[in-house]
Amino acid sequence: MFEAAIASAQPALRIPAFLPPPPAGRLLVIGAGKASAEMAKAVEEHWPGELSGLVVTRYGYGAPCSRIEIVEAAHPVPDAAGLAAAGRMLERVQGLAADDLVLCLISGGGSALLPLPLPGLTLEDKQQVNRALLRSGASITEMNCVRRHLSAIKGGRLAAACHPARVVNLLISDVPGDNPIDIASGPTVGDPTTCADALAIVRRYGLDLPPAVLDLLHSGRGESVKPDDPRLAGVSTHIVAAPQQALEAAAQVAAAHGLPAYILGDAIEGEARDVGRVMAGIARQVAERGQPFAPPCVLLSGGETTVTVRGHGRGGRNVEFLLALAVALQGHPRIHALAGDTDGVDGLEEIAGAVLAPDSLARAYAQGRRAADALADNDGHGFFGALGDAVVTGPTRTNVNDFRAILVL
Structure with a gap:
């Protein structure tokens, strides 16, 4: 039964039916998560035209791709490889046109694999936050709420950076309720939660976090991209496995x-x-x-x-x-x-x-x-x-x- 559950969620089985029609412009593939490399491989095998891209996955979870670059990084505590990959991903989506298409492949684990902190925070700050959250007993929804408000790429920020290109999200859900904002902390979907919500979670679990993290949350500088942001108007989202x-x-x-x-x-x-x-x-x-x-x-x-x-x-x-x-x-x-x-x-x-x-x-x-x-x-x-x-x-x-x-x- 366990093997059947895993087999039913394999990207090779789930991805092809959800691929969009080719765009008039370029196709750029991005993604993060433990399944993202295998998802990228499935896209390469079934996409009829040109494409390029970058996805980041956990060490040991890579897959052979010829046109999409696969980067491996640490999970559940992020490392420098994930930090560098997240920065490069944000750079790759700059300067896209309205007739370009971004295919975003997201699965569980993406939160740790895209550890790009907001200005004023360091990778070490993010590592300390992750360790504290993992030991706290907080739910995944609560953990990802905190993470979104400390990130330069999560909480809709990656989708906003893709504007004016269209974004199609293909998600493999690893979260209760299958809410896209909680899958890898929602880098390409709008976030209805706030810095105040994140602070409430910090207080609820008595988290010992770096002063710079607490200052950012108190100041409101970590506010995420909201669902009604016009830059997200061209985003569509599909759960391909759950x-x-x-x-x-x-x-x-x-x-x-x-x-x-x-x-x-x-x-x-x-x-x-x-x-x-x-x-x-x-x-x-x-x-x-x-x-x-x-x-x-x-x-x-x-x-x-x-x-x-x-x-x-x-x-x-x-x-x-x-x-x-x-x-x-x-x-x-x-x-x-x-x-x-x-x-x-x-x-x-x-x-x-x-x-x-x-x-x-x-x-x-x-x-x-x-x-x-x-x-x-x-x-x-x-x-x-x-x-x-x-x-x-x-x-x-x-x-x-x-x-x-x-x-x-």
Whole structure:
């Protein structure tokens, strides 16, 4: 099911149907995200005419392109390579004409891959902000609101720089609700949020940010490009792949094996450990009471949970979810689960996620490990790795957020 979810969101499958007609002028391809290089490859393979461009992706997520330059940079904490690529991208869209077309390929991960700060801020400031946000427990919507108001390229600024050329956005969504402004912090769509909204998030989570960042937000100098800005009149946006489609592909696999699958939601948020406990309660009700569904069945869900980091472990929101699920289920004999990030990276590790079996806790105890201790230390990868239950996909070159499947027999 996990493999089917990833396959359903591959750019080669999703991009061709959304390509626009050739423009009278030039076609310039730009983009950012973990799927952007593979998206660029799909464009090159199906575009009938001339094109050029520049996209930036995560290290290891490149794809062979001959006419579109592919730059690799760091994620989730940005680096100098991403900074340089973002500056060059902004330069590439200068001086376009009204009959030119900009094809913008955006997927999850683009926020960190386009770390171009506003005047007065440095890359080090942006790195500190990203680290603080990643540890805070803030939702992706909240994190990207802050990022947009510190950026010289996000929050519609890249689209405004493309004016008067037309812009067609092709987006692979990795965010709950599929709101384009939250995918890579919306570099080519208008932003209805404000500096005041960003400051409220900073206060809500007690973020310790550099003085220059706080000064910029207080001054209002970080205000983004709003949806009614006339420079965005020629922008059109299409979601080419999304979490719901991936969950439906997984459900088809379950059905093919004679198992009914129920999608509980494609936009579930909250602390990963809280979601794990709630899902454990639902799975138990199915197993023991036959409510709200009769076993055997599969419970599917997607979205993006968060982790408030308190320990010193190797993290990962999907493995944190599984640890909480394991603690709550206590080795229930008829419940199995898998949780993983469809981009192949859960947290900072090159590990997509893990599987949980009825005997996982017993095997851990035999090694002197307790799931509750690992959960307290945010060490999901350490726990499941020691059991040999990690799920490693390598770069998937797509990103439709988290995937969770609970099999109740």
